[in-house]
Amino acid sequence: MKKRKIPLRKSVVSGEMFPKKDLIRIARSKEGVVSIDPTGKAPGRGAYVALEPKEAQTAWDKKILDRVLEVKITDEFYQELLDYVTHQKARKELFANE
Template identity: 55%
Template sequence: MRRRKVPMRKDIVTGEMAPKKELIRIVRDKEGNVSIDKTGKKSGRGAYISMDVEIAKQAKAKKTFNKVFETNVDDQFYDDLIEYTDHEQARKKLFENE
């Protein structure tokens, strides 16, 4: 049986490479709206961030997505990102034990 290649992506906050499935994709569409891409298939410019609450808080403090997407991202997006990251991190721990 052949081993499949694991797609790797770079976390824009830490600069570390990680498997795509362990990261959260953030996307900016043509209209300039920035959102969390839960499916990983939305069209637009994408960037990845680790599924770690502390890294999401760092992104908020540094306004990382403002720089990456060259647009003004409101604080509500960062709060939603932190909440979503916390949820996904807890979910991953829950299903890891099964």
Template identity: 50%
Template sequence: MKQKKIPMRKCVASGEMKPKKELIRIVRSKEGEVSIDPTGKKAGRGAYLTKDKDIILLARKNNQLSKHLNAQIEDAIYEQLIELVEKEKQSSHE
């Protein structure tokens, strides 16, 4: 049986190629609205981050998301990302 190809994406902060499932997608719509895209299916310009608090903080420090999405990134977005990662970490440890 033919093995299914795993979609790979590059984390904008670490520069690592990882399976899409291990990353979080942040998307900027045509209207310039930036949001977290847990499904990975929203229309618009996307950027991927590794599901790791340190990577998210690095992206925030270096302003990676705003460079990739050509948009102003609110602190709330980074806080939501960190929350999402913490929740996932807790649920995987249970």
């Protein structure tokens, strides 16, 4: 059987390449609305952050997503992102044994 190619994306925080499933996409619509995109298919400009709470915290501290997506992002959104990343990482570790 032919081996499938794994799509890679670059994290905007660390600059490292990761498999797409190990990242979370943050999408900015044409109207300037920023949202977490768990499917990775929402329309608009996207930026990827690794599923690591440390990376989400660094993005918040340095306001990296503000620069990359060229829009002002609230602290509430960064808190939501940090909570989401922490939750997803915990789920991944919990279900890794199956």
